[in-house]
Amino acid sequence: MLTRSELPENPVVLAVQDGDGRQHRIHTERVRGGKIRMTCSCDSNRAAGWCDHQVQLLCLRYDIVVERSEDMEFHFEDVVMGTPLADLADDVDVALGDYQKALDAIGLKRLAGLDSAKLHRVAEMASDLAEAANHLESALERFRKRLAAGLV
Numbered sequence: 001m002l003t004r005s006e007l008p009e010n011p012v013v014l015a016v017q018d019g020d021g022r023q024h025r026i027h028t029e030r031v032r033g034g035k036i037r038m039t040c041s042c043d044s045n046r047a048a049g050w051c052d053h054q055v056q057l058l059c060l061r062y063d064i065v066v067e068r069s070e071d072m073e074f075h076f077e078d079v080v081m082g083t084p085l086a087d088l089a090d091d092v093d094v095a096l097g098d099y100q101k102a103l104d105a106i107g108l109k110r111l112a113g114l115d116s117a118k119l120h121r122v123a124e125m126a127s128d129l130a131e132a133a134n135h136l137e138s139a140l141e142r143f144r145k146r147l148a149a150g151l152v
Ligand SMILES: [Zn+2]
Pocket: 024, 040, 041, 042, 044, 045, 051, 052, 053, 054
């Protein structure tokens, strides 16, 4: 992880675009103590204190970026790689995936019978979903707190 003074380009400002064409600006800056100040102009970020744009970028997925360039990706990675915020974004990403899988597992099943084995399976899936939801909630809480720490 480069120190703040070693970063050639800090902050990095990126434009991202949603599926419906709306664009937002993400401002990412390394501040003191290895913290990241990362803001996004989208409504979701304003309401919840984090957004999926941030998670996507911190997981080094650039599909949503408008006018991608290798230079931009290089500078962004210099700023975020190896930071606690990037690690937490990976946790959120995994937790989101597990949560979606648990939701899908329940959504795909129909009530095909009331025998003991089926009811047991439903209980297991419900338990998996509860666990995934709890894990996602705590991962998001840590991510939000870390984002907020960069803003002070
Ligand atoms: Zn956003």
